[in-house]
Amino acid sequence: MTILRVALPIPKRQLFDYLYQGNELAAGVRVRVSFGPRKLIGVVWGTTETSEWDISKLKSIEAVLDDAPIFDPVLIKLCSWLAQYYKHPIGDVVQTAMPVALRKGESSQAKPIEYWTVSDSGRSADLSSLSRAPKQRALLEALQKHDLVKSKAKADFGTAAIKALTEKTLIEPIEKAPSKKSTWQQDLLIQDKPTANVEQAIAISCIEAKLDQYGCFLLDGITGSGKTEVYLQAIEQVLKQGKQVLILVPEIGLTPQTVHRFKYRFGIDVGILHSGLNNNERLQVWQQSANAQLGIIIGTRSAIFTPMLKPGLLIVDEEHDSSYKQQDGLRYHARDLAVMRAREENIPLVLGSATPALETLNNALTGKYQHLKLHQRAGNASLATQHVFDIRQQPLKFGVAQGMLERIGQHLQQGSQVMLFINRRGYAPALVCHQCGFVEHCKRCDKPFTVHKQLYKLQCHHCGSAKSIPKSCQQCQSNELTSMGVGTEQLEQGLADYFPQYSSIRIDSDSARGKNKLDNMLNSINNNEHQILIGTQILSKGHHFPNVTLVLILDVDGALFSADYRAAEHLAQLITQLAGRAGRAEKPGEMWLQTHDPGHPLLQDLINNGYSHFAQYALLERQQANLPPFTFQALFKAQALSARDAFDFLQQIAQLFSHLDNLDCVGPIPALMEKRQGQFRMQLLLQSPQRSALQKAIGQQIKQIETLNLANKIRWSLDIDPQDFT
DNA sequence: AGCACGCCGACT
């Protein structure tokens, strides 16, 4: 008789004890247990001699679901660390780390995958007979080449076409058992590879020198400098040793082209984990990776939990990308988790970016990570020139300065495309004088106030002090005080009226939602179907716009004067990424930044000296202001129908931490978005110069916080190392 | 989280 400690999918920061009639059950095995009135599937997390519960009242395990653990020791350690570090319920963490199929208790052996294939009559069918049904024709044509996974066929051709062809008995379903062989080592076929330049060769040999141990590398290379080639040549060595490579990419970066590049170079199957997979397909990749049947696995954030039998290398591409941080539930950072995993697996980790996050850069500068730089730009890449446009006293039309409108007109007339960019990320409205550019700052913190229209107040997000919104500028007495901010729709309409002869298109996460919609939009842009592009964040990621010769960034000030101290960093990353993606060698682009503060040192540093110089300066500023990565933060957020409840709850938390030295408390203050879906949102920021002090303090208080009266009445969350303050 | 229990108002 043994007592097992089981992780259950329950939002409680604890394990639950059960009796087990057998001798041992390894950690990582799934079990079915009864929990109150219901049945749950949990994961054995350990054994114990004594229970804090009355042993006679313990229930028994009802069923054991796995012969072998579904988590290896490294993943178990990783989950425990996650729960500990992010102060998150362990059962929830374990749940997040499992494919959905396994959460539901299905066998860890993947079921056969369902395909569509051509029937005998379909194989020889004449395509022209379907000329009036283009979807059906396209599907049949595709299937005559090779079978298609059902879910993919449905996504690409629709259910109607499938149904029609089934009724005509031209196609039929077929099941294929997942392959058991792990022959990728024999199949490995290295395609001709370009000769690495000197910098690439140095980077590759640095990584190769450490293939059998932990080491973290920052591969810091400007756009077009050939980071991928470095990955590929490092991967080659790992695969040749019979080891696996796990590659994380941003949500938007997992395109067929990316995958194809890896597939093509090595001639082997690549496991892909993205949001479009169904549960069984996901389980199959998971399973094949766990058995080392796949040499390369590429996936987004959650792929960091994919088990590997023979781990050899971890890569996080575009490591600065915000999609690596989960923004709800378990708020983990996949890049940080990758560091932990590489250390536990004792394998190297490569973080790649043209615009490294300041946290990462700091780790490279202090020698914690090895800094590999690529400065040389490959052949036909181009970089847009960057300029600042002073909009003080300039008449603005729908957010665009008159001078800029004229320039837009010139570019359009030359047959080029123009991109207008609205930066919403980290945006916080500051009160700017349109006459002289003066921005009112908090006297105590020397930080710009943030405008809160709901409360009709200016509020400092650093010390929490507030004052009412002034009527005129302190410096020039002008009444033209604006809290900048342009609406996408307003801009789109304005441009359509001003340039009626040109077609405009808006690309944001709303308009790009849906299968292939973004791809279709990007294609129509590069076919010159639209001349004016209006976009947000989504445009800056991974896509090239060779016909765009003018990029205009509208609300730079919203980031420069933001209460979110990361806004300037994100803006710089955006500008740098965009500059590398517009125009081409023979038709280079120009980029203009509209601002009330053309002399802003960060802005000037960025456009004159480039991202890496900017980043070092920004780091210095962070150090002087006692901000991350030189201090460590945790953010409590609360939302409720009554602002009072949210405030009181956070106030009670603040009191729990108030007596500690080494720990600063800011708030409770309204969140940057103070009201959403009718709920008031407040926040409380904890900050400490020592990570351990912050960890310890929260660890000691979290149980207490859970049991606060208001904790069950309102919605609240804790975000360790917060990235986003909206 | 989910599910039961319990205590109040508005229905046949």
Added chain:
DNA sequence: GTCGGCGTGCTC
């Protein structure tokens, strides 16, 4: 009289 609203509390 009971059906059902959702506040409270517990689950090894």
